[in-house]
Amino acid sequence: MSILIRGGTVVNADRAFKADVLCFGDKVVAVGENLDAPSSARVIDAGGQYVMPGGIDPHTHMNLPFMGTVTADDFYTGTAAGLAGGTTTIIDFVIPNPRQSLIEAYQQWRGWAKKAAGDYTFHVAITWWDETVHRDMGVLVRDHGVNSFKHFMAYKNAIMADDETLVKSFRRALELGAIPTVHAENGELVYQLQQDLIKRGLTGPSSHPLSRPPAVEAEAANRAIAIAGVLNTPVYIVHVSCAESLEAITRARANGQRVYGEALAGHLIIDDSVYQSEDLEFAAAHVMSPPFRGKHHQDALWHGLRGGNLHTTATDHCTFCAEQKAAGRDDFTKIPNGCGGVEDRMAVIWDKGVNAGLLTPSEFVKVTSANAAQIFNIYPRKGLVAVGSDADVVVWDPEGTRTISAKTQHAKGGFNVFEGRTVRGIPTTTVAAGKVVWHNGELTAVEGAGRHIDRPAFSAVSAR
Amino acid sequence: MSILIRGGTVVNADRAFKADVLCFGDKVVAVGENLDAPSSARVIDAGGQYVMPGGIDPHTHMNLPFMGTVTADDFYTGTAAGLAGGTTTIIDFVIPNPRQSLIEAYQQWRGWAKKAAGDYTFHVAITWWDETVHRDMGVLVRDHGVNSFKHFMAYKNAIMADDETLVKSFRRALELGAIPTVHAENGELVYQLQQDLIKRGLTGPSSHPLSRPPAVEAEAANRAIAIAGVLNTPVYIVHVSCAESLEAITRARANGQRVYGEALAGHLIIDDSVYQSEDLEFAAAHVMSPPFRGKHHQDALWHGLRGGNLHTTATDHCTFCAEQKAAGRDDFTKIPNGCGGVEDRMAVIWDKGVNAGLLTPSEFVKVTSANAAQIFNIYPRKGLVAVGSDADVVVWDPEGTRTISAKTQHAKGGFNVFEGRTVRGIPTTTVAAGKVVWHNGELTAVEGAGRHIDRPAFSAVSAR
Amino acid sequence: MSILIRGGTVVNADRAFKADVLCFGDKVVAVGENLDAPSSARVIDAGGQYVMPGGIDPHTHMNLPFMGTVTADDFYTGTAAGLAGGTTTIIDFVIPNPRQSLIEAYQQWRGWAKKAAGDYTFHVAITWWDETVHRDMGVLVRDHGVNSFKHFMAYKNAIMADDETLVKSFRRALELGAIPTVHAENGELVYQLQQDLIKRGLTGPSSHPLSRPPAVEAEAANRAIAIAGVLNTPVYIVHVSCAESLEAITRARANGQRVYGEALAGHLIIDDSVYQSEDLEFAAAHVMSPPFRGKHHQDALWHGLRGGNLHTTATDHCTFCAEQKAAGRDDFTKIPNGCGGVEDRMAVIWDKGVNAGLLTPSEFVKVTSANAAQIFNIYPRKGLVAVGSDADVVVWDPEGTRTISAKTQHAKGGFNVFEGRTVRGIPTTTVAAGKVVWHNGELTAVEGAGRHIDRPAFSAVSAR
Amino acid sequence: MSILIRGGTVVNADRAFKADVLCFGDKVVAVGENLDAPSSARVIDAGGQYVMPGGIDPHTHMNLPFMGTVTADDFYTGTAAGLAGGTTTIIDFVIPNPRQSLIEAYQQWRGWAKKAAGDYTFHVAITWWDETVHRDMGVLVRDHGVNSFKHFMAYKNAIMADDETLVKSFRRALELGAIPTVHAENGELVYQLQQDLIKRGLTGPSSHPLSRPPAVEAEAANRAIAIAGVLNTPVYIVHVSCAESLEAITRARANGQRVYGEALAGHLIIDDSVYQSEDLEFAAAHVMSPPFRGKHHQDALWHGLRGGNLHTTATDHCTFCAEQKAAGRDDFTKIPNGCGGVEDRMAVIWDKGVNAGLLTPSEFVKVTSANAAQIFNIYPRKGLVAVGSDADVVVWDPEGTRTISAKTQHAKGGFNVFEGRTVRGIPTTTVAAGKVVWHNGELTAVEGAGRHIDRPAFSAVSAR
Ligand SMILES: [Zn+2]
Ligand SMILES: [Zn+2]
Ligand SMILES: [Zn+2]
Ligand SMILES: [Zn+2]
Ligand SMILES: [Zn+2]
Ligand SMILES: [Zn+2]
Ligand SMILES: [Zn+2]
Ligand SMILES: [Zn+2]
Incomplete structure (x- = not known):
């Protein structure tokens, strides 16, 4: 039809x-x-x-297994919520456990994703290193339509990649025509700051941003960019949340390095006052990493999008309900990290970006769809x-207007960080x-109607 | 057909x-x-x-009257040379004398351009200010397809625009949906440095770069950008030649300001050693403003193009033959400023940019054609x-390869700054x-086949 | 004794x-x-x-004739107030009217200063240019103990120095062993913004900061620094009030240029919310140029002092009483610009700087006394x-503690911008x-006990 | 007498x-x-x-045991050479082997130093971490006159400190009133680049700079500064050799962070062309880390000293004779790293700094003596x-003039990187x-006449 x-x-x-x-x-x-x-x-x-063009959210976590539980949104509810908000494609993450086979993890996620209502594709995280990882990266690129690999520089004692892993994986990605991406926070500093805060009895959610200050993020962003620069690979920094981290990107780009940055809808709009709420459940609901930041960081991120130093907008959609968040009631480090947004990203960015004169409609399309498609090589299909x-x-x-609310949303989790905003x-x-x-x-989303989108490796001519 | x-x-x-x-x-x-x-x-x-897409050279001077003579290339020979090099559209400059009517000057240039073999359109320079200038800017935008105005911050006692003119003209341009462009050099400093050099007996062409150091250009670029920022207009800086000037643009863009920068093929490739030649005729042939710069500036310009802080490449094609250049034999300030390049721009940028891995082919198209079309609002026609x-x-x-030489070129003037380079x-x-x-x-260019391309004013939605 | x-x-x-x-x-x-x-x-x-060491306030205006009236503090009350606050030397300004002889103006100020209770010395402003100015600068340096000249880049149609004057005066200062200083604001932009605001009916004191945004100051600072850099003179920027202006200084210093910056006690501590007061008299009392700025600028200024990119602290002490300020009741551009502070500078900087851990006591001495003495060549006498x-x-x-109040201060004018603060x-x-x-x-200050302090020209060896 | x-x-x-x-x-x-x-x-x-004041060289390695051999200069010949050049105090390094007791290592070095002809004192390196290291840092500060600890971010599989060690040691230093110092190079990148070069058969000394490009140094400097910033400790970066690393320092200082930088006489004067020599022995004699850099880095370092973003000059004096250097004949990674200079530092810096107008004599004293004394808390004794x-x-x-030559120097090792320069x-x-x-x-230096100089811990008031 x-x-x-x-x-x-x-x-x-x-x-x-x-x-x-x-x-x-x-x-x-x-x-x-x-x-x-x-x-x-x-x-x-x-x-x-x-x-x-339908929105592309290049950073979501549907059905993510975490601490013995799983995110509130699975691939059906998550992608359906996206469709309701104008987002037709998501790029989710396969996150192998350390020592788990990449291929095995990839197949797991592909299985979970079968129920998706919208199109999807996967970044695969490199959480450890040995020769099988080196080999399986090749298999994923050649046989499974993967052209991007994710690295967590935070989460010490769990999935954190050390410099050796970063160097080896970035180099392997270059060889394969894949792009490395990083979650940039210095895991060692986060860990020490968390220990200190807990030791000092500061166990509530207001300690969360204190354990992850901007300098912690900027250091890691700068390090990832330096490694990429030395190895001559492009690099994509996920969820850039602060001015200092953006400056590292801006510097590198001014020096001609191919660095791409992603901003989250939440970081663009919400500030860190949420952590000061006396309603600890409300504060905990905002616990994500990097945390929300002071107001001047929001200005910086908008300027980054406008000036071409940031390229995509995403959500890091990763929903947990209040009961799940309550796991960290007595220790903020145990609060499952994550917030939603896949349903609201397009509207809040239009509202704060285009209506405010910060972005033209064409720039809106760039940062909500076209740039992600180009960077991850599914353009002009998407x-x-x-x-x-x-x-x-x-x-x-x-x-058209809409007042955002958890009561009327399609996403699960029972909470919305944009609650009450009229866009x-x-x-x-x-x-x-x-x-x-x-x-x-x-x-009228249909469970299972979504398709896996293969993303070919970059060829020399297509590299941007 | x-x-x-x-x-x-x-x-x-x-x-x-x-x-x-x-x-x-x-x-x-x-x-x-x-x-x-x-x-x-x-x-x-x-x-x-x-x-x-055919190349667009957004900065040429064909048939420019200068010091009682006129550039070697007229609109026919100049545009024909462009066609031989893959450039199908030029944006030339109407430069009224101080106190001359803008409309009169515009008609003069339109007359000269009738013989063009390729398409053309005009920036109009604002070299003085009164109410008739304010009025005529409106006439040009509404009735004559002009959407950009040029301002010379150099050339004291001639066509230099002071801050008052810049402020008034930028504001008028904003109102009309036109974009201001500037030749950024602090004319007062140039004048004083010229006087000093002449006083000290340093009258040869090697004094030319000494009278226009990078700081002189960077100051003016920064000033024009500040004025544009305060007035909330976009601004386009022509012939950015040095790292310091580019930094002013990069800073402003990082702060979210809409600033565009143009690099000349010559500045991207040729360094200031040419002024040290013992062959004074050769040195004089390279006298243009801003002058060629030390090698590290070339790196900076390429990084600017690559990182999106520079947007277009041009030539400032403005050819004078040896006899004309000889007017400054005893006083470098009298050497007619200008070099050629319209025929060679595309090839030298491909050779040094794409072949060297600095630009992808798509980026080549951006900086030789598409960006100029978008910035000056003739996209997607061009x-x-x-x-x-x-x-x-x-x-x-x-x-394909070609060895560039004045002997085989189609442009006039008998000299080529890229002489002997094989691309x-x-x-x-x-x-x-x-x-x-x-x-x-x-x-097989045909005299008179070129057309004037009307450029509509920017609407809010099209502004980038 | x-x-x-x-x-x-x-x-x-x-x-x-x-x-x-x-x-x-x-x-x-x-x-x-x-x-x-x-x-x-x-x-x-x-x-x-x-x-x-007793404090040195390198920027005061005692007995300043202005708009047919004169500042509330004369040299006696002003220096006496300084002594009460620990400041034993002031550097005031001789400001010739355009076309007035420098020597004549200098003698006028020397006459007014005879009643001073504390030591004093003078910067002389260059508000116009001809050969007599060139000559008199020499006379002042050789015969009158002047080694610094001031330039106003603002105040169009009054004392504003254009680029030609800046270039000629800076160069003359270099020749004489004197240091140029500048009030950095782009006078053309201020003028245009003032006209606009008035035209739009925004005539109240809240328009004052809108007419002098940070970009206006940063542009001028950058321009003065560029001129100094090209001419190879040191330069001193008075009352640096914003992050952007400080950045221009920081950049130049990082490039090895000898640039010095002064912060005012007021700018370090007070933010621009004062202009929003519904009490228009209160708002008008804070009208000075540059205006007070948003909070993040204060952080930047402290960082500048701490990191060595700002060097001195001053007050721009220039007091007008409420009746005088009322001259601008219907037009903010007519409000006499100026605030006090000579009595409070040392205490507020200690309180916000040393007590807060931003400065060590030795750094406090640097920024309140030693650096000014070195930069203006009265060290180690002062x-x-x-x-x-x-x-x-x-x-x-x-x-020791004190609650600052106009009621208990020794300075005149009946107002104190630090009112109510306990230091x-x-x-x-x-x-x-x-x-x-x-x-x-x-x-126990004694009228007339103050002495003029001759400041010798810089010799090559003493230059810092 | x-x-x-x-x-x-x-x-x-x-x-x-x-x-x-x-x-x-x-x-x-x-x-x-x-x-x-x-x-x-x-x-x-x-x-x-x-x-x-006599020069202070804050970075020397006398009598350093290395790869089964020991540097050519011991504490007698090294300090005597210093005295001949005007340097009266050195700060050397105690470098415990991983797992070696800090106190034991410290006593070893104290023993070797007894023969010194000039005064000396020690930084102690933190090359590993456990509770005894934490404890012994306290013993060294309280009982042994140590107030600075060194951290190597390079030398993987040997003395490299990982982020955990940096964080723990920096924090311990803060607690004790000691200052952390770092050798800033990303050891993982160096290691990988070395492996690659060797694999590609590029085994000669010209590979040395390729294995340690500026980005490798800048990354580590930025990381150390970020860690110090988050923990609120001052930090001192040894041997800053490149513009990018200096920029990290300049940025942090502009943000008010207390960061100090050291430049080596060699890095200030010698460029990386030495590694291209066909005389491989000559090239190997210049192998030190960080390596000599391209010419524009020298300009940057001088600007850093002039603008106050670099504070001290040192030598990293660490001499090996040709036979020792020959250990790396077939593998540049085996060449013992190090060059001399303690005898020549003052003269070459005067010659290139003061004679060239870059530094005043007072600034010369700052960067050769006074700043080191203040930063390491032996001022005003030194x-x-x-x-x-x-x-x-x-x-x-x-x-006075002198032509530098290994033939006439007092230092051992038979080589001088400044050979043939007349100062x-x-x-x-x-x-x-x-x-x-x-x-x-x-x-007339006397063996054993040198004294250990105890350096007290910093108190809050003395911190700069
Ligand atoms: Zn993440
Ligand atoms: Zn995520
Ligand atoms: Zn031009
Ligand atoms: Zn031109
Ligand atoms: Zn002023
Ligand atoms: Zn003033
Ligand atoms: Zn080292
Ligand atoms: Zn060393």
Whole structure:
């Protein structure tokens, strides 16, 4: 069946123009003015609205096993929530346990993801090192559509990668045409600061940001970038949350190094006052790493997106319900880290970015979709509204409003960090893989309709 | 008549892909694999080659009246030379004399440009200020397709704009949807340094760079950016030649300001040792402003292009023959400033940029064509190979070589700053406005075939 | 008569040590442990206290003629207030009217200063340029003990120096062994922003900071530094109030340029919320230029002092009473610019700097006294407690407290920007030129006791 | 016996002034004009010369056991060479083997140092960590006059300290009033690059700089600074060799952090072209870490000293003769790292610094003596010519010249990195601990005359 999106303004990363968009099967088959609709076509009226490539959230954790429990959102509920918010593709993480086979872990995650309602693909974390890891990285790239590997510089005594692992994995990625990504926090400093705070009896959630100050993040970002620079690999820094970390990226880019940075919707909008709440459950609900930061960091992140030193926006969607968060009631280091957002990212970024004049609509498309597609090599299949691209399209009403609330959201976990904010600029229709999955507030996501998206290795010519 | 460019790899700013390109009239009418050629079509074999949007040189001076003489290249010879090098559009400058009517000057230049073989459009310089200038800026934007105004911060006692003029003109441009551009050198310092050098008897061309050190340029760039920042206008800095000036841009961009920078092919490749030549005619032939710089500045400029802090490449093509240059034989301040390059820009940037691994082919397209088209609002008509775009296409042989020489060039002036360099990567065919104007070394440019390209004012949504 | 200061800890810029200090005549004649007091000596018990060089305020305006009126403090009341606060020397400004003879203006100020109770010396402002200015600068340096010249980059249509004046004066200063200083604000931008605000009906004091944003100051600082750099002169930036301006200094210093920066006590402590007061008289009382800034600028200034990128602290003491301030009731641009502080500088900087752990006592001496003495070439006569130095000594009780108030201050004007702040760390005794002028809250300053301090030109060897 | 140094210009860090200097016993007992000499006094004519505090070299390795051999200079020859060059105090390093008791190692070095001809004191390296190290750091500070601890971030599989050790040791130092110092190079990257180069058959000394590029040093400097910043300790970076590393220091200082940097005489003057020599013995003789760098880094280091972002100059004097260097003939990683310089530091820095106008004589004293004395808490005993200071004085002839050569030097090892350079500005007399040890080219150093200098812990008030 065909879908004709009629009368809107198509916004791509490079320009905006009036055009109708015709989808057939799972592809866009025509973009132009006054397109004829096949008689069977469903016609979506996009008059006065923008028609943009579906959002890509390059950082989510659905169904993540953690401390004997598992995140509230699985791949179905998580991707469905994304579709309701205009996000049609997620990039999730395979996180092997130390000593676990990469391939085995990868297959586990692929199994969990079968129920996804939207498209998905995976970064694979390198949490340890030996020759089998070296070998399996090759297998993943060649046979399984993986072209990015994740490294945690934090989480000492768990999944933290030391410098030796970083060096060996970055080099291997280069050889394979894959891009290394890092969670940048100095795990040793975090660990020592946590110990100190606990020793001093400061066990509540307000200690969480004290254990992970900006300098801890900036150090690690700078180190990862230095290693990448010396080895001549590109590198992608996930969830850049503070001015100091962004400065490390900006410096490196000014020196011609290919470094990419990701900002989370939460870090762009929420500040660290949340940790001072007397409602400890509320404070704990905001515990994620890196933590929310002081207000001037938000300005810095917006400037980073605007000036081209940050490239993508994500959520690190990783939901835990209040009972799960309560595991850290007496020790903030035991609070499961994570917040949601996959459903709200597009709207809050439009509201605070485009409405505020910080971003143009085309820049919005860049940072919510096109850049992620290019960096992770699924462009122009994703990230572009054009003939031949996947029929992942969001119709965006710049005048529509919505008040965000955990009560009305589709994501699980019972909490929303954006609770009570009214945004202007919302998706009225989401088309994913050629199907209308969200329309005028009705979600028609189908469990299992999502597909794994293979991402080819970078070739010399495609490297950016 | 149609032209089918067959078998090449289309390179746009956002991606590269195998496709044939069909031109009809002055437009691209089809892009796709295995296109059928109309029987009448001329078929160009692009096998093993790249097919890219024609180059845009956003900074040239053809037919420039100067000191009672006029540049060696007029609009015909200059644009024809550009076509031979793959550049299909130039943006030249209308430079009114102080107190001259802007409209009168604009009409003068339009008259001179009628003979152009390639497309052209104009920045208009604001060299003085009163209410008629304010008014005429509006006329130019509304009625004459001008959306950019140029300001010289150097050339004291001639066309230098003081801070009052900068402030008033930048603000007027903002109001009109036009972008201010600046030649950034502190004219007062240049003047004083020139006087000193002359007083000390240092009258030769080797004094030229001493009178315009990097700090003189960086100060002015910083000042123009500060003024733009305070007034909330975008600003474009022409011919950024040194690390310090680039740093001013990089700082502002990191702070979220919309600043754009242009690098000249000459500044990217040639260093200041040319001024030390014992052949004073050779040294004088290199006198342009800003001057060529020490080697580490070249590295900085490449890093600027790579990291997105510089956006366009130009030439400041402004040719004078040896007799004209000789006017400054006894006083370097009298040497007509200017060098050529419009014919060589694409090839030298490919050679030093793409071949050296500094730029990908897509980045090459950005900095030679697409970014200029976007910044000056003629995208996607120019700067893109896509259906509906102008049929300005260059077929690029990455293995072809050419040794640059004044003896074999099409530009006038009898000198070439790139003399003797052998480049790898050359245009084999240039199509301009749907006509083959350069093919396998044969130039078939037609005097008068070039068109003035109206550039609409920026709307809020298009601003980047 | 002798004075023996017994039992304290002498704090100089380079170290702190237990010692008694003996003054005789107007000099320090002995520094050592267990000094014998001449029988006639007055003994001051400094047990548990610090003994430091008297403060130098390098930026005051006493008796300043302004808009047909004159500042509230003359040289007697102003210097007496300084003595009560531990400041024994001020550097004031001779500000010739445009076209006024420098020598004539200098003599005027010298006449007004005769009544001073504490030592004083003068910067002379260069507010215009011709050959007589060039000549008179020489006369002032050779014959009148002037070694610094001030330049206002703001105050268009009044005393603003354009780039030509800056270049010529800086160069002349270099030749003479004098140091140029600048009030750094882009006067053109201030003027335009003022006009706009007035035009928009925003005539109240809350418009004052809007007309002088940080970028306006940073631009001018950067320009002055660039001019100094090109001409190879040192330069001193007065009242650095914002992070961006400090960054310009920091950059230049990192590049090896000799640039010095001054922070005002007010800018270090007070933020721009004062301009939002509904009490317009209160807001107007804070109108000075540059204006008070947002909170993060205060952090930056402290970091500048701590890291050695700022060198001195001053007050720009320039008091107007409420009636005078009322001249701008209907137009903020007419409010006489200026605030007080000469009496409070030392205490507020100790309180916010030393008590807060930002500065050591030796660093306090550097930034309140020694650095100014070195930069303006009156060291070690001033700025050091050592044999042979002037007997300008302050005994400082780190545990003493005082609540600052206009009601109890000695300075005139009826207002105090630090009103109501209780500081810990106060002068218990001030010795100036060998006389006790302040002791346990009693001020015994003598009108006319102050002396003009000649400052010799810098020699190559003394340049820092 | 007394020594009267007559007729010179005393240069201290804060000023220069004409004065005679009288030494008695091991102290300076008078500084003033026209001092009377006791009849027994030896009179040194310092007419036309400078009289400065004896140099302090804060980074030497005398008698260092290494790879089964030992450096060519022991404490006698090394300190004697220092005296010949005007350096009267060295700070050497105790480097325990991993698992060796700190106290035991310290006693070993104290034993070796007994033969020293000049004063000495020790940094103690923390090369491993357990509770005994924690305890012994306290013993060293309280009982043995140690107030600084060294950490090697390079030398993997040997003495490299990991982040855990850095964090624990920095924190312990803070608690004890000691300052941490670091050799900043990322040991993991060095190791990997070395392995690669060897694997590729690049075994010669020209591979040495390739294995330790600037980014490797800058990363470690930034990391050490970040750790110190988070823990709120000061930190001292030894042998800063490159612009990037200096930038990390400059950034931190601009943010108000107390970071100190040391430049080596060699890094200030010699560039990396030495490694390209076809004389492999010559190249190997220059192998030290960090390696010599490209020319623009030298400019940066001088700017760092001038602008106050670098504080001390040292040598890392660590001499090996050609036979010892030959151990790495077939594998550059086996070449013993180290070069000399203790004898030449003062002269080469004067020549390239003061003669070139980069440093004033007072700044020369700062960076060769006074700053080291202050940072390591032996000021004003050392680093100052004043009554009560140690009689460590150098008489400096700014017009004297010397051509440096291994043939005429007093240091051992048979090589001199400054070979053949003629310096202007040399010590004519060195007085150490009140004895003339060098006079008009005659060295009268006495084995065993040197003393261990206890350095007290920092108190809150003395911290700078
Ligand atoms: Zn993470
Ligand atoms: Zn995550
Ligand atoms: Zn120009
Ligand atoms: Zn031009
Ligand atoms: Zn001022
Ligand atoms: Zn003032
Ligand atoms: Zn070392
Ligand atoms: Zn060493």
